[in-house]
Amino acid sequence: MTVQAYRASLLHMLEDPCRAPAEVACAYHADGLLVVDAGHVAAFGGYADLAPGLPADAAVTDLSGKLITPGFVDAHIHYPQTDVVAAWGSQLLDWLNTHTFPAEQAFADRAHADEAADFFLTELLRNGTTSALVFGTVHRTSVDALFEAALARNMRLIAGKVLMDRHAPAALTDTVETGRADTEALIRAWRGRGRLGYAVTPRFAVTSSDAQLTMAGEVAAAHPEVLIHTHMSENLAEIERVGELFPNARDYLDVYDRHGLVGPRSVFAHCVHTTKDALSRMHRAGASAAFCPSSNLLLGSGLFSLKQACDCGVTVGLGTDIGAGASFSLLHMMGEAYKVGQLGGEVVDPMHAFYLATLAGARALRIDDKVGNLLPGKEADFLVLDVAATPLLARRSAGAKTLAEQLFVLQVLGDDRAVEATYLAGRLAHRRDGTAHTPGEFAA
Known part of the structure; x- marks a missing residue:
């Protein structure tokens, strides 16, 4: 399968923020690139840093304005x-x-x-x-x-x-x-x-x-x-x-x-x-x-x-x-x-x-060696969150001045409408418009 790359804001957690400073606990890229290869994360970082190293045949999906997080x-x-x-x-x-x-x-x-x-x-x-x-x-x-x-x-x-x-x-x-x-x-x-x-x-x-x-x-x-x-x-x-x-x-x-x-x-x-x-x-x-x-x-x-x-x-x-x-x-x-x-x-x-x-x-659940964040090598289970999914969410998101404020808006106002797409092991499993893979294709 061709290497897949997704350009969006990226967020994942590396440690418990109650036990580690914010700069250690969280990794965030306002303009980021998530690279997926064979169902696993190949790279997670800034777009400017990672884009030049993509394979020539990599498929890049531009999701600018959206937020990618772990599932x-x-x-x-x-x-x-x-x-x-x-x-x-x-x-x-x-x-x-x-x-x-x-x-x-x-x-x-x-x-x-x-x-x-x-x-x-x-x-x-x-x-x-x-x-x-x-x-x-x-x-x-x-x-x-x-x-x-x-x-x-x-x-x-x-x-x-x-x-x-x-x-x-x-x-x-x-x-x-x-x-x-x-x-x-x-x-x-x-x-x-x-x-x-x-x-x-x-x-x-x-x-x-x-x-x-x-x-x-x-x-x-x-x-x-x-x-x-x-x-x-x-x-x-x-x-x-x-x-x-x-x-x-x-x-x-x-x-x-x-x-x-x-x-x-x-x-x-x-x-x-x-x-x-x-x-x-x-x-x-x-x-x-x-x-x-x-x-x-x-x-x-x-x-x-x-x-x-x-x-x-x-x-x-x-x-x-x-x-x-x-x-x-x-x-x-x-x-x-x-x-x-x-x-x-x-x-x-x-x-x-x-x-x-x-x-x-x-x-x-003792599965953090496989999922939970988007470190390279982890299974590529991730979400595309739409921070403007509803009129109120869009209005509040537009006024957010910090990452913490944006996340709190999602925390209080977010629900299933904010989930634009859900990916399992790098493959589309749900899209808000109703299109996704057919259950059964992985069962063999």
């Missing part, structure tokens, strides 16, 4: 909950019983799972999300359908079958034995295919027995390439219930730790009410957190302290948490994170917001 990484999302987005109701436990569990029962049907997976991945790409850590349902078919659809798009996706053997509808429960068998079978079936990864996925401590949590830890230990993905400390009533079910545990984190589920491959969604002590233990273990501001607000769960987690050294990625979250857009989630910070007496600056949605998410 967004969603650190926590449920694809079977797409149809309960904007479901009215109460807080977490009641919301699960009223909306989520009925919706998830439909995923026993493969045709339903296939249709939902196709819509879900199309929506991710439309919103600029190129990698994600995804919950399936208890049904093996749900994960098969999602992986098949992601493989057809050549998408970097990590997902897992839910483990849930108690305190849930009978149609959504497995057993220790069937949970192990299905998880092992899915790992065997999908390991090493395309850009897919697996996550051992107990829903949360309330819905898994001691025996099942032990099994989950054993499977994770037997497969060092998989992640561990679950929920923790999202809601006060949930935390109280965990305390009743595990009276001998030191705290919620300790429940998982006792079963071998806390380590460098662990991603805990929410952590809204996690103490400094527990966060420090997460840091020592290398575990990560997924900050899901929209769902935490919608379900009234509480205000996650990004500052506290960062002060404790925990890697934090940004998650939409569809369907309790109200949008697939990580641009929108950046704005929601700012609002949560404001309510908690903290300030989330735009550089940190873009870090959360890109490199931090990739670090949480």
